[in-house]
Amino acid sequence: MVGDCDTSCVNEQDSGPERHINIHLSPEIMGGVYANFANVSHSDYEFTVTFARVDHEVESEEVPGVVVSRVNLSPRFMRELIDAMEDNYSKWRTREGIKNLPEYGGEDPASS
DSSP states (O other): OOEEOOOEEEOOTTSOSOEEEOOEEOHHHHTOOOOSEEEEEEOSSOEEEEEEEEOTTOOSSSOOEEEEEEEEEOHHHHHHHHHHHHHHHHHHHHHHHHHTSGGGTOOOGGGO
């Protein structure tokens, strides 16, 4: 069984007609991995984002962790990823703000 990801439109400048990217995910990949730490590094040619799961509850100087994924990106794709993340974060913040309005069942700040 193969899962589908959203189909995105791609229309690069001067690259011809609009194309649609249809990405398929295996069930193992669709489940994703959990990360609570990320490190970003770069060279002249690429960015590298390393995602890890670390145990913040350990009370020693050295915090244990395990890398769950590492992604290398071109500078252009990194900019597109940052834009997409900022857009989605903004939409999430707006939705969370609406949920907290008194008329939607959120707490009334005046009663706190």
